Amino acid sequence: MKLSTKIQEMNYSPIRKFNSYAAAASEQGKKIYKLNIGQPDIITPTVFFEAIRNFDEKVLEYGESIGNIELREGIVKYFKNVGVECTKDELIITNGGSEALLFIFLALLNEGDEALMAEPFYSNYHSLIKAAGGSIAPIPTIAEEGYAYASKEKLEAALTDKTKVMCVVNPSNPTGTLLTEEEVRTVIDFAIEHDLWLVVDEVYREFIYDGQEMSSFAHYPEIEDRLIVVDSISKRFASCGARIGYIMTKNEELHGNIMKLAQSKLCCPTLEQVGAAALYGLEANYFDETREEYKRRRDAICEELSKIEGAVFRKPGGAFYVMVKLPVDNAEDFLMFLLTEFDVDGETIMYAPASGFYQTEGCGINEVRLAYVLKEEDLRRAMQILKLGIEAYNKKKANK
């Protein structure tokens, strides 16, 4: 009675790994500023709940495997607003962006196939690619270069004869890096030249700052046959608990085959789709306010971080994460210290240690991902606690 090789090679979530220590600290009355998980404190638009409250069918029936038609029509309109043409038949609604990725990798990867991806990467990519029998071929990046990866040299250096897919998260989780139009062009040329599938995760599309323009991969017709866009309402509409994501692809063969998986799980939840359809009915200016709010938070967290001597980071162009190299020997060890030994007037902080975002042994040991998902004053306070924590931790280490 053995387990499968693939499940044994999967990792536990590095983001959720310290949850039990945090729970214990909370139980002891400690207040924890949670910057470890992309769970914003932004209020979910009330139309979501209203639409669900107004649902008046007596029988909660199975829906269509491809997804609720009103929701798909809403997404088509949304895409049109951001310059992406697609039809409702090119979409498949999934249980969050995570299921979208699982289905895509199951549909594309054979055992031993590789997916090219910038490292550090959102750790679930590792899990979901492993679950499909594949593995990540990492493109190394460094904090000092703002985690840039989209150059011909870097991409080709990571390519092997096993590479079948190129994965892009833009703007990036965990680094917040936004590709320039030139970099997007480089990735496109590379995917065409080496005949790769291009999986593009644009769930943070609306969170881009400083007036930069988002160059969606779906704007380029020359790759429409190899492109698979992953999207989700979780961050976009502060609806993480709804678990509604979707796949968009114009490749009919791929769409048809992913539908086999969609049929095998029958359908997505009916009520959540009703709520999600209502979200896509919001005016486009809904995003302006949240974008402004995240920008203020980004600026605040970066300002406070710059007061920490030895911290290395770049102001991120998008999403709501910032990766920081901290002046500590080990970010996991330091996090345990913060949760179990340290507080400032009963308060401490939590982050995601970055080693879980690296596959390459020994990388990211003293890096952390901070999700700026709290109010500005909370973020400032959290960074002040971080600064004091570093001092206390390093003093303790020096005294040993």
Added chain:
Amino acid sequence: MKLSTKIQEMNYSPIRKFNSYAAAASEQGKKIYKLNIGQPDIITPTVFFEAIRNFDEKVLEYGESIGNIELREGIVKYFKNVGVECTKDELIITNGGSEALLFIFLALLNEGDEALMAEPFYSNYHSLIKAAGGSIAPIPTIAEEGYAYASKEKLEAALTDKTKVMCVVNPSNPTGTLLTEEEVRTVIDFAIEHDLWLVVDEVYREFIYDGQEMSSFAHYPEIEDRLIVVDSISKRFASCGARIGYIMTKNEELHGNIMKLAQSKLCCPTLEQVGAAALYGLEANYFDETREEYKRRRDAICEELSKIEGAVFRKPGGAFYVMVKLPVDNAEDFLMFLLTEFDVDGETIMYAPASGFYQTEGCGINEVRLAYVLKEEDLRRAMQILKLGIEAYNKKKANK
């Protein structure tokens, strides 16, 4: 740019395959009695909707990957009522029973591994096992023997050195067959003797008729280390569109590893879990009424079926399906006839052709699965239409 071998080997749902023809017939004003899908017309308990309407958090947050604690506690109580002892930490909430199965097979099967299973089987098992890289080793059964399979001889004849898992759906979808206690014992001894994982799908547990007792595999402590129970609220509480299922296993290593998959998809929808928790708060006698209703339906459909000359079937002991061998040459061809050429006063019927429930080439060609999920009078009317349809179809065939 190729697709994975596993996705290419997966099938489209045979249950949903004829939906477009049914939609076209409906558009032309035809009324269709839909016996093709296990979508009951039973009303979803109002507590489900009420609990969701009363949800008053402002931010719809991620939940725990293992599942909502109130829901898990409700399931523990439910299990206790049916004689199964488990703790909330032995459960994992999933997006329906389908995701539970996908996760289990991903955790157990390597490429080439086989899962033993009685044929005909619920077609999604084929898809979900394929998605994990495995395949089904079918145990052949026949209508004339009531699709019985749980004998030492039959089980051993299907065993190979690739067999890693034994799957049981009890009572069965699609056949409605309920295992006797002796048969359960046979399966248990077989699994122990050959050191197999035992995946037991008991989602129809509450739908057992004629005063028979359900012998859950979870009643036998000697297999608790190899047992994985799959369960769901879809049928039990007429909540198909909620997509809430779960896994129960006392094998800590397996539970821990499946949690990697649960973490990779973050969590199940928050609201649906709130509704499901309320369902598990219903009194145990909730099931008495639905069970009585399904029994009446089963008796009605069987009575009408017995008036069709040449139809071969056994009165099913559980679930809400009956498999019937019809006096036609081809059940798929006949279904197309029913949907596109035939009606009785503007009405026709739809069923699931059984060939999709068989893996062995040429099996089930003239068999169908009828889901008795409609009201008694509708079922009787549907069976009368079926009878007339068979006559018309065979007359048309004879005239060719």
